[in-house]
Amino acid sequence: MAVDKPYLDIPGTTVFDADQSRIGYWLNQFCMSLMEPDNRARFLADERAYLDEWDMTEDQKLAVLDRDLNRMLSLGGNIYFLAKIGATDGKSFRTMAASMTGMSEEEYAAMMEAGGRSPDGNRYQSEWDVSS
Amino acid sequence: MSASVTASVYSSHVPALGAAIDLGKATGPYWDPVMAGYEPSKAWFDANTPDVVFLVYNDHANAFSLDFIPTFAIGTAPEFPIADEGWGPRPVPRVVGHPELAYHIVQEVIPEGFDLTIVNRLPVDHGLTVPLTLMFGQPEAWPCAVVPLAVNVVQYPIPTGERCLALGKAIGRAIRSFPGDLKVQVWGTGGMSHQLQGPRAGLINQPWDNAFLDRLISDPEGLSHMSYVEYLREAGSEGVELVMWLIARGAMPDLAGGDTPTVHHRFYHVPVSNSALGHLILEA
Numbered sequence: 001m002a003v004d005k006p007y008l009d010i011p012g013t014t015v016f017d018a019d020q021s022r023i024g025y026w027l028n029q030f031c032m033s034l035m036e037p038d039n040r041a042r043f044l045a046d047e048r049a050y051l052d053e054w055d056m057t058e059d060q061k062l063a064v065l066d067r068d069l070n071r072m073l074s075l076g077g078n079i080y081f082l083a084k085i086g087a088t089d090g091k092s093f094r095t096m097a098a099s100m101t102g103m104s105e106e107e108y109a110a111m112m113e114a115g116g117r118s119p120d121g122n123r124y125q126s127e128w129d130v131s132s
Numbered sequence: 133m134s135a136s137v138t139a140s141v142y143s144s145h146v147p148a149l150g151a152a153i154d155l156g157k158a159t160g161p162y163w164d165p166v167m168a169g170y171e172p173s174k175a176w177f178d179a180n181t182p183d184v185v186f187l188v189y190n191d192h193a194n195a196f197s198l199d200f201i202p203t204f205a206i207g208t209a210p211e212f213p214i215a216d217e218g219w220g221p222r223p224v225p226r227v228v229g230h231p232e233l234a235y236h237i238v239q240e241v242i243p244e245g246f247d248l249t250i251v252n253r254l255p256v257d258h259g260l261t262v263p264l265t266l267m268f269g270q271p272e273a274w275p276c277a278v279v280p281l282a283v284n285v286v287q288y289p290i291p292t293g294e295r296c297l298a299l300g301k302a303i304g305r306a307i308r309s310f311p312g313d314l315k316v317q318v319w320g321t322g323g324m325s326h327q328l329q330g331p332r333a334g335l336i337n338q339p340w341d342n343a344f345l346d347r348l349i350s351d352p353e354g355l356s357h358m359s360y361v362e363y364l365r366e367a368g369s370e371g372v373e374l375v376m377w378l379i380a381r382g383a384m385p386d387l388a389g390g391d392t393p394t395v396h397h398r399f400y401h402v403p404v405s406n407s408a409l410g411h412l413i414l415e416a
Contacts, residue, residue: 006361007361007364007365010332010361010364010365011331011332012330012331012332012333013327013329013330013332013364013368013369014329014330014369015288015364015369016286016287016288017287017288017289018287018288021198021287025198028193028197028198029197029198029199031193032193032197032198034218035194035216035217035218069329070330070331073329073330078193078286078287079328079329079369079370080192080193080286081193081197081198083192083193083218084193084218087217087218087219088218093147093148093328093405093406094405094406097328097329097333097334097406098333100329100330100331100333101331101332101333101334102331108333108334111334112334112336112403112405112406113403115336115338115402115403116325116334116335116336116402116403116408117327117332117333117334117335117336118336118337119335119337119340119365119366122332122335123365123366124365
């Protein structure tokens with residue numbers, strides 16, 4: 001029997017379920033390796049060569065090289081693991097968060113200051129489909 | 133003489149808050165209202181310092197990679213190092229454990245069917261250390277021992293609300309059967325509403341958060357039946373951390389026939405970094 005995924009209709013959200021974890025295993029383990037200072041230095045010195053040491057798909061490697069967080073999420077990345085790439089780059093988490101929303105960092109910061117993204121209109125994919 | 137659960141304490145564990153305090157930057161119009169929310173707590177803790185905090189939190193891919201993903205992991209070591217999350221370890225005191233109490237809990241709850249994972253090597257990250265800083269400030273040494281309980285809320289399926297509340301009840305019973313005059317507080321951390329990933333990042337749901345606090349206080353049984361999908365949809369993908377608060381709530385004596393707890397302090401503030409911040413002290 002297929003696993004029930006009653007969360008797939010939540011818009012703009014990737015749930016790190018077993019399928020995501022399975023396809024993202026090496027992407028996330030690569031991210032974990034960046035907790036070591038030596039690995040961070042080696043990665044920054046030659047990103048492609050470092051990525052080639054890992055059993056990741058070409059799409060996953062390109063997403064990392066592009067720092068495309070939404071793409072990494074869709075390819076099995078988990079945000080707590082992916083955050084280690086941002087830390088390696090010296091970026092704040094807010095910078096990373098903004099990059100996933102299609103907003104500038106200033107726009108994202110202003111939204112948070114004003115109380116964050118409202119749940120209204122953001123609970124169901126159908127609400128996003130109507131407005132787009 | 134046996135141990136008692138004297139209070140449960142709940143708080144968000146926003147990493148930016150720990151960083152601001154560590155760097156001496158937690159002042160000014162952004163941080164002052166946040167820090168003010170913890171001032172009454174610090175005074176209360178001065179008069180109500182526990183011997184042990186049983187601290188429920190989640191690891192953020194620091195102690196646990198995808199190699200091992202325990203659903204409930206109890207720290208049984210005499211000491212827990214501060215994790216290096218990528219910027220060096222937080223400059224906070226070492227965390228001293230309480231192996232006797234931790235193993236007593238293990239020996240009580242596993243035969244009841246709560247199959248905890250026993251962990252002796254557990255670097256603790258901001259999920260555990262930021263609440264200590266918020267409650268105790270920046271002392272040379274933490275004023276009490278800590279028994280960590282790391283809960284998986286990263287990879288699905290995560291534990292249900294019912295299971296968390298039931299585990300909390302079992303932990304409460306185990307603490308109250310510990311032979312020794314220990315004052316134990318049970319803390320639940322994480323939350324409140326926030327989403328750190330994807331195009332919906334930045335979600336904050338203030339009415340939902342406040343209703344959660346209301347129900348945590350007066351209707352924990354009913355609240356425990358809320359599905360993880362509602363947490364995801366209403367409180368955001370990282371707001372699911374709130375399910376851990378039910379473990380702390382379950383340990384309170386009112387759910388074992390004792391008196392209704394007293395709300396000593398309640399605080400809610402938006403925003404703190406990417407998150408809504410909630411804080412509650414319930415006295416047994």
